Amino acid sequence: MQTHHHDHVHTEKHFQQSATVRDIVIGMSDGLTVPFALAAGLSSVSSVSNGIIITAGLAEIIAGSIAMGLGGYLAGKTEIEHYDSELKREYMEIKEFNEVERKECRDIFAEYGLSHESQEKIVDELAKNDDKWVDFMMKFELGLEKPDINRARQSARNIGLAYIVGGIVPLTAYMFTGSPSSGLLFSCIITIACLLTFGYYKSKVTGQPALQGAMRTTVIGVIAAAAAFGIARLFS
Amino acid sequence: MQTHHHDHVHTEKHFQQSATVRDIVIGMSDGLTVPFALAAGLSSVSSVSNGIIITAGLAEIIAGSIAMGLGGYLAGKTEIEHYDSELKREYMEIKEFNEVERKECRDIFAEYGLSHESQEKIVDELAKNDDKWVDFMMKFELGLEKPDINRARQSARNIGLAYIVGGIVPLTAYMFTGSPSSGLLFSCIITIACLLTFGYYKSKVTGQPALQGAMRTTVIGVIAAAAAFGIARLFS
Numbered sequence: 001m002q003t004h005h006h007d008h009v010h011t012e013k014h015f016q017q018s019a020t021v022r023d024i025v026i027g028m029s030d031g032l033t034v035p036f037a038l039a040a041g042l043s044s045v046s047s048v049s050n051g052i053i054i055t056a057g058l059a060e061i062i063a064g065s066i067a068m069g070l071g072g073y074l075a076g077k078t079e080i081e082h083y084d085s086e087l088k089r090e091y092m093e094i095k096e097f098n099e100v101e102r103k104e105c106r107d108i109f110a111e112y113g114l115s116h117e118s119q120e121k122i123v124d125e126l127a128k129n130d131d132k133w134v135d136f137m138m139k140f141e142l143g144l145e146k147p148d149i150n151r152a153r154q155s156a157r158n159i160g161l162a163y164i165v166g167g168i169v170p171l172t173a174y175m176f177t178g179s180p181s182s183g184l185l186f187s188c189i190i191t192i193a194c195l196l197t198f199g200y201y202k203s204k205v206t207g208q209p210a211l212q213g214a215m216r217t218t219v220i221g222v223i224a225a226a227a228a229f230g231i232a233r234l235f236s
Numbered sequence: 237m238q239t240h241h242h243d244h245v246h247t248e249k250h251f252q253q254s255a256t257v258r259d260i261v262i263g264m265s266d267g268l269t270v271p272f273a274l275a276a277g278l279s280s281v282s283s284v285s286n287g288i289i290i291t292a293g294l295a296e297i298i299a300g301s302i303a304m305g306l307g308g309y310l311a312g313k314t315e316i317e318h319y320d321s322e323l324k325r326e327y328m329e330i331k332e333f334n335e336v337e338r339k340e341c342r343d344i345f346a347e348y349g350l351s352h353e354s355q356e357k358i359v360d361e362l363a364k365n366d367d368k369w370v371d372f373m374m375k376f377e378l379g380l381e382k383p384d385i386n387r388a389r390q391s392a393r394n395i396g397l398a399y400i401v402g403g404i405v406p407l408t409a410y411m412f413t414g415s416p417s418s419g420l421l422f423s424c425i426i427t428i429a430c431l432l433t434f435g436y437y438k439s440k441v442t443g444q445p446a447l448q449g450a451m452r453t454t455v456i457g458v459i460a461a462a463a464a465f466g467i468a469r470l471f472s
Contacts, residue, residue: 026310029306033306038295041292051472059276059464060464064270066459066463070265078258114361118358133348139376139379220302220303225299227302231295
């Protein structure tokens with residue numbers, strides 16, 4: 001706990017790891033859920049063989065991993081673009097609306113109960129350097145941290161790969177069984193076991209109650225599969 | 237632009253809208269992409285009828301919307317839990333490590349070029365009120381804003397619904413054609429038109445170059461569909 005105070009790099013590393021874990025959690029939980037549910041849904045259709053279920057599952061996994069990887073990438077990119085456009089605006093504002101910006105800066109500190117004298121002093125000292133003042137307003141007025149350019153790419157890769165790994169699991173049952181109904185049975189057993197394990201581990205990592213987390217993750221997978229099964233039976 | 241200065245509520249509303257737009261963008265772009273690609277993949281398999289493609293597509297849409305909605309919900313929940321645990325730690329720190337925390341607070345302002353005298357004055361005034369000091373450190377040391385509890389639920393709903401709307405589009409082509417090959421042809425036409433329109437509109441909303449955005453969104457959809465088609469043909 002005390003290292004938190006001595007080593008700021010340590011703290012940032014902690015955040016970086018959380019982001020990676022979060023990416024893997026997002027990709028893997030969707031990967032375990034969607035192809036599992038799709039396969040379960042197709043199992044309810046009488047004219048469908050294990051071959052078609054596996055083919056559909058693989059098609060879904062590749063499409064889903066591309067779409068989710070892209071989702072992560074675009075989310076990161078949007079964040080970076082948002083930051084850059086706000087940064088430009090803040091530079092413009094300290095030039096064009098200098099007095100308004102000084103007042104905004106004083107107001108920030110007024111909110112935390114600082115005296116008028118301190119407010120004035122802080123703004124005077126900050127305003128000496130444009131770059132530092134803008135940096136300050138970005139973080140403190142807008143609550144924006146400079147995003148890490150590489151995160152977008154890392155996030156895309158992590159989510160995409162985690163989706164593929166998670167998605168293969170429920171399909172394996174259809175590879176080693178002779179009919180959709182027995183495939184479905186084993187797919188449920190394997191996937192529910194994985195969802196429980198994954199949900200448990202995920203909760204441990206994010207510091208939530210582990211058993212509750214395991215149950216929650218599993219229930220969502222089962223609901224998705226049951227919904228897909230119901231919809232497929234209804235429309236086939 | 238100037239209203240930005242006069243109305244802080246206005247600014248927050250702007251962010252709120254961005255979050256909603258981002259949710260819809262995430263859900264819709266995945267919805268247009270994944271069921272489109274899955275249907276395209278299944279079209280490559282000779283034993284598959286339009287009925288099976290539609291059934292698989294609907295099963296995927298319902299499962300995907302549940303999984304994505306959940307993803308949004310969990311992301312929001314994780315953010316809230318992370319904030320709460322950091323808040324608790326910060327209260328503990330100003331009690332147990334008061335001197336260290338005061339130094340951290342001074343260091344924040346040292347980074348922006350404030351004089352030692354100002355640093356001392358700010359910390360003295362901030363430390364008079366525990367709640368305000370902790371609020372300050374949360375926002376300024378850790379860069380964390382108090383998350384909106386309702387956002388997690390809203391995000392789940394927006395992403396899930398957008399996924400369903402986006403996913404239905406490519407499937408309609410298989411409903412009004414007689415064979416997978418003609419279904420695929422019309423699905424490509426309809427979906428590519430939607431991806432172009434959606435990508436264009438999305439870029440307008442987020443302030444990016446619109447034509448480039450339209451192309452990018454479309455290319456991803458096409459890549460996912462081509463990959464799914466290739467994989468399905470390979471394994472069928």
